[in-house]
Amino acid sequence: MELLEPEILLQLLIGGLLAGALYALLACGLNLIFGVMRVINLAHAELMLIGAFGAYVLFHIFGLHPLASLLIVVPAIFFVGYYLQRFLIERVVGRPMLTSLLATYGLSIILINLGLLLFSADFKSIPALQGSFLIDELAVSKPRATAGLISLLLTVGVYQFLERTRLGKAIRAVSEHAQVAAICGIDVRQIRMLTFGMAAAMAGAAGVMLSVIYSFWPGSGVDFIQKCFAIIIIGGMGNFVGAFYGGILLGVVEAFVGGFISTQWAEAAAYLLLVTVLLIRPTGLKGVARA
Amino acid sequence: MNNYRIGLWIGVALVALASLAPLGLNDYQQSFLLQVFLVIALAQAWNLISGMTGYVSFGHAAFFGVGAYASALLLTWGFPWWLAVLKSAGIAALLAVPLGFLTLRLRGPYFAIAMLGLNEVGRIVATLWVSVTHGGTGLTLSPELLPSLDVKYFTMFGLALGATLLVAWIHRSRFGLELRAIREDEEAAEMVGVNTTLNKVIAFVLSALIPGAVGAVYVMYTSYINPSSAFEHARNIEMIVVVLFGGSGTVWGPIIGAGTVMVLREMLWAQFPAAHLAALGVLLLVVVLYLPGGLVSILRDRQRSRPDARSGESP
Numbered sequence: 001m002e003l004l005e006p007e008i009l010l011q012l013l014i015g016g017l018l019a020g021a022l023y024a025l026l027a028c029g030l031n032l033i034f035g036v037m038r039v040i041n042l043a044h045a046e047l048m049l050i051g052a053f054g055a056y057v058l059f060h061i062f063g064l065h066p067l068a069s070l071l072i073v074v075p076a077i078f079f080v081g082y083y084l085q086r087f088l089i090e091r092v093v094g095r096p097m098l099t100s101l102l103a104t105y106g107l108s109i110i111l112i113n114l115g116l117l118l119f120s121a122d123f124k125s126i127p128a129l130q131g132s133f134l135i136d137e138l139a140v141s142k143p144r145a146t147a148g149l150i151s152l153l154l155t156v157g158v159y160q161f162l163e164r165t166r167l168g169k170a171i172r173a174v175s176e177h178a179q180v181a182a183i184c185g186i187d188v189r190q191i192r193m194l195t196f197g198m199a200a201a202m203a204g205a206a207g208v209m210l211s212v213i214y215s216f217w218p219g220s221g222v223d224f225i226q227k228c229f230a231i232i233i234i235g236g237m238g239n240f241v242g243a244f245y246g247g248i249l250l251g252v253v254e255a256f257v258g259g260f261i262s263t264q265w266a267e268a269a270a271y272l273l274l275v276t277v278l279l280i281r282p283t284g285l286k287g288v289a290r291a
Numbered sequence: 292m293n294n295y296r297i298g299l300w301i302g303v304a305l306v307a308l309a310s311l312a313p314l315g316l317n318d319y320q321q322s323f324l325l326q327v328f329l330v331i332a333l334a335q336a337w338n339l340i341s342g343m344t345g346y347v348s349f350g351h352a353a354f355f356g357v358g359a360y361a362s363a364l365l366l367t368w369g370f371p372w373w374l375a376v377l378k379s380a381g382i383a384a385l386l387a388v389p390l391g392f393l394t395l396r397l398r399g400p401y402f403a404i405a406m407l408g409l410n411e412v413g414r415i416v417a418t419l420w421v422s423v424t425h426g427g428t429g430l431t432l433s434p435e436l437l438p439s440l441d442v443k444y445f446t447m448f449g450l451a452l453g454a455t456l457l458v459a460w461i462h463r464s465r466f467g468l469e470l471r472a473i474r475e476d477e478e479a480a481e482m483v484g485v486n487t488t489l490n491k492v493i494a495f496v497l498s499a500l501i502p503g504a505v506g507a508v509y510v511m512y513t514s515y516i517n518p519s520s521a522f523e524h525a526r527n528i529e530m531i532v533v534v535l536f537g538g539s540g541t542v543w544g545p546i547i548g549a550g551t552v553m554v555l556r557e558m559l560w561a562q563f564p565a566a567h568l569a570a571l572g573v574l575l576l577v578v579v580l581y582l583p584g585g586l587v588s589i590l591r592d593r594q595r596s597r598p599d600a601r602s603g604e605s606p
Binding site for chain 1: 345347349393394397400401403404405407408411412415418419524528531535563565566568569571572573574575576579580583
């Protein structure tokens with residue numbers, strides 16, 4: 001079968017890795033929030049779409065290139081996240097899991113429908129990057145390559161920040177044990193706001209990246225949030241590195257399912273992967289911070 | 292008179308009103324009531340699993356979609372409408388058995404997440420399985436296959452009433468007590484000998500049965516079904532908001548919630564579906580943050596604060 005030729009397999013693999021990097025950026029933020037706050041943010045994909053629509057508005061009104069708009073959109077969404085935490089999520093931290101699930105669910109419904117009121121249900125796209133890079137026999141589409149590489153850089157950057165800086169250490173400390181962290185003099189409330197801001201900014205960046213690859217509408221988040229959940233369960237809830245590997249894995253699996261079966265079944269791949277992992281190892285492949 | 296007796300009398304009065312209503316209403320008003328019953332039945336189903344056990348299902352509309360498709364197919368194959376309703380409910384419940392065993396072994400958040408995707412999967416399957424579902428084109432039912440509006444009205448009413456009575460019965464039964472024990476502290480419930488997984492799965496299957504039947508009647512009402520109308524995300528939202536707004540885990544909460552939300556929808560934002568859903572989102576946030584017990588808890592608190600109020604939990 002022609003599909004089994006090495007060039008095609010390599011092509012699928014590269015496509016999968018690039019798509020996976022975008023998932024990883026989104027899912028790592030989600031897991032960061034879960035790790036620090038024990039809150040599952042159901043509105044995470046909508047934060048991503050704020051980024052996508054931000055880039056859309058900047059492109060079509062001011063003619064700003066999406067890559068340049070990262071510099072505006074990402075800080076802006078950091079503040080959106082920071083104040084969401086301050087005024088909304090802070091109230092549900094420490095309450096039963098269901099309370100925070102329902103609160104963020106409410107937030108996501110509000111954001112989706114505000115999006116529909118503002119932008120209608122039409123698909124939007126940004127025709128800024130087009131064409132492909134040709135390397136020997138391989139063709140890699142420019143938007144996908146750019147988005148994948150930038151996502152990878154950002155995720156690794158955040159990881160380095162968490163590992164190497166004092167603030168990153170404080171975030172990890174709160175994630176480990178909030179009370180002990182507080183005793184050590186860490187302002188836990190402030191850390192939570194920064195964390196949510198940071199995770200929101202990651203989602204926003206993912207949104208800008210998304211906007212150069214796909215067309216999107218205010219309801220696009222549903223597919224992504226589901227994939228993210230599959231990823232964080234596969235990678236272990238609260239585990240940043242696990243989410244990264246989970247994201248890459250899902251990207252690759254989707255690419256191969258899409259290549260060999262059909263792209264529509266690729267959409268269901270995340271769910272099948274999720275169910276399989278739940279069957280075999282209910283706590284995820286990389287162990288888990290207890291939910 | 293204690294709260295239970297008051298509730299019983301109000302219930303009897305409502306049933307009498309709903310039974311007589313078709314005599315004095317035009318088709319539009321009757322259709323509106325039918326939709327209220329639809330929401331009540333769905334809300335009670337959600338209440339049964341999520342309100343009672345605390346396991347939030349974000350994908351219950353999937354069972355509605357399965358019921359709707361099953362019924363549409365059964366009708367076109369020549370089954371009478373009542374058999375189509377029964378079989379559709381059965382199919383939805385059968386589907387819930389393996390799903391329940393798969394997802395309910397897990398603690399709260401995992402279940403919620405696994406259910407979140409279910410509705411989407413239903414939509415994808417309905418779109419891709421073209422030979423049976425006709426894909427995105429959907430299935431249209433010819434009018435001679437369908438029962439009259441009165442029949443549909445009373446069937447939907449029966450489902451709402453049946454779901455409510457089921458919840459009321461469970462509320463007072465040992466089974467209901469065990470479900471609430473799971474909600475309050477699952478480990479402790481296990482410790483005192485409650486078979487938590489089995490209980491959760493039974494509640495889940497019962498709560499899938501109802502949307503299956505409701506979907507079956509719904510397709511008779513609309514006479515058309517396609518993947519996006521069968522597996523509509525908004526239906527999940529409505530179910531959840533209605534129950535929480537009214538008061539989750541109670542018998543009256545879903546009824547009060549459904550009545551209020553449906554009247555609001557009809558009066559204020561019928562023309563703006565996006566505004567309707569955004570408003571539901573705001574309502575959900577407000578209830579979760581400021582009124583965790585829902586509207587029912589306001590009524591109950593008022594009862595409690597009266598000096599002559601008897602103790603005893605209102606249903």
